[in-house]
Amino acid sequence: MTVRVFIDGAVGTTGLEIRERLESRRDIALITLDEGRRKDDAARAQAINDADVVILCLPDDAARGAVAMIANDRTRVIDASTAHRIADGWTYGLAELEPDQADRIASARFVSNPGCYPTGFLALVRPLVREGLLGADALLSVNATSGYSGGGKAMVAEFEGGEANTAFRPYALALSHKHAPEMRQHAGLVHAPIFQPAVARAYRGMVVQVPLHLAQLTRPASLTDVAAVLAGAYDGGRVVRFAHEAAIVVRVEDDANTDRMTLRVTGNAATGQALLIATLDNLGKGAAGAAVQNLNIMAGLDPVAGLTL
Known part of the structure; x- marks a missing residue:
């Protein structure tokens, strides 16, 4: 199974690190936008809705706006901003927080990456x-x-x-x-x-x-x-x-x-x-590494695939 992933905000420190970790993986297909389209809302919305999982590496307000662009009941989200870390309807993406936290992440549609x-x-x-x-x-x-x-x-x-x-x-x-x-x-x-x-x-x-x-x-x-x-x-x-x-x-x-x-x-x-x-x-367990771990869990892959331990 290949998981289609779009990183919205892949030019920032966290986004770049996530992309580097994923671009060589055969079980991940990255959806990318060229420089001329990465700030085009129509292009972003298309990419978000084409993805199985979208990873948001955006400021808080932009992250909320990106979630609002989802027009289907299928695309799942990992938000690396602080916008949804204590929000209702979002599962906290620290897999080790509770004994069953990884199971919660696996079944969640919306996951907030921890600070x-x-x-x-x-x-x-x-x-x-x-x-x-x-x-x-x-x-x-x-x-x-x-x-x-x-x-x-x-x-x-x-x-x-x-x-x-x-x-x-x-x-x-x-x-x-x-x-x-x-x-x-x-x-x-x-x-x-x-x-x-x-x-x-x-x-x-x-x-x-x-x-x-x-x-x-x-x-x-x-x-x-x-x-x-x-x-x-x-x-x-x-x-x-x-x-x-x-x-x-x-x-x-x-x-x-x-x-x-x-x-x-x-x-x-x-x-x-x-x-x-x-x-x-x-940038590892504190950001990009956690996002990759959450992606693995949500996609039913080895939780530590692509991680350096």
Whole structure:
């Protein structure tokens, strides 16, 4: 079976990466528009309706507009924008979020690709909430750093053109980042976490950290107990893995150029403090790799086909 795929917005950072991953695959037939037609709404609408699956790599409003162009009951959608991540009628495209999440994605018509930062946060937090070890009313914070490719072409140009005269830059200082509602809803939390993202002078890669006081947990538990919950949640998984070995150094580039995500639990047993850590590639499991994984699942293919693990 060959799946016809149209990437709407294939000239951006994520879209280009998805196209590169798919164009050599024999089980995928890419529908493409030349430069003169890619902004022609009639041509786009035709391509969208000819596709079995359309992958949207567009700004939010444009993504909503693209969905409105669908004039059939067959074309399926993977939206890489933030437009539909907490929208009714859309299935969240983090296959590891729940034990049956991949099955939900497989049967869904509309799938929202997760944000890169929420992917790390949710992988760390959701199992603890689901198991009742962390209360839904927990007040959490998340500190995360991404490679500059996560900011798209403008940020790439800024860092590579010499305008960004810095090695590390926190942003979203008003604590109103658009990923926070996504984190809250899909973790099953009452309150959105305090989210402090930053960009580093590395092209790709990401580290996400969630600090915890063990006293926050709903029952007495050790660092080993927290680690056991996370290890159990991802046991046997091919994309998300739990690292049992002690972390000496964790780098933003640890899982760069891959589509995997690595989770760790570190901390200080004497002070009752834990640190949950996820490393991933902001363009891999955080964006293009996740879209390809979702496409594979929706098409009934090997979920890790075309991924680098």
